[in-house]
Amino acid sequence: ETGVTQTPRHLVMGMTNKKSLKCEQHLGHNAMYWYKQSAKKPLELMFVYSLEERVENNSVPSRFSPECPNSSHLFLHLHTLQPEDSALYLCASSPVMGVSTGELFFGEGSRLTVL
């Protein structure tokens, strides 16, 4: 496995379900990110972890709960979501946190549909 991998690639859930998205990076990076991509909107940064510590939480509703057990793994726990939460959720990593680090490396994304 190389790069950034995300599972599942597609997820359909009801508003009362609880599910989790998983991200794993094999690049030895210290920073990991969750972005939300909705149609005709810019990528929205949701959470940033640096060395397993959350350093950014951009006013994300509490129905989204991130977890970073180590520098290679990142989870996004989902519960009681709303239909407007349907989107593509992208995980990304970078060598260290911050804009001086250069590019972000993205996973393939998890397409979430909330019914």
Added chain:
Amino acid sequence: QKEVEQNSGPLSVPEGAIASLNCTYSDRGSQSFFWYRQYSGKSPELIMSIYSNGDKEDGRFTAQLNKASQYVSLLIRDSQPSDSATYLCAVGMNTGNQFYFGTGTSLTVIP
């Protein structure tokens, strides 16, 4: 005011032509600028980064940065159908020390 603005398109060019994509940004102190390509149903992949004023060329791609005017552009020469994708402009802003993305420009190269 949006932090990063792009024309959403769609932009259509014939095969072999030059495609020109533009992006403006709000934070004058921004230092790093990126163009990502995103095929439908796929993740964004970096195609160009630029940090200094002027042009940077990589194969058929040229990124142009003008910090005084706060714009960055991407030129694709000899456009190919395989270049058909959405192109995302991203700017590393000191505000919040994070990357801000535009909404993307959809490009279609017509054979």
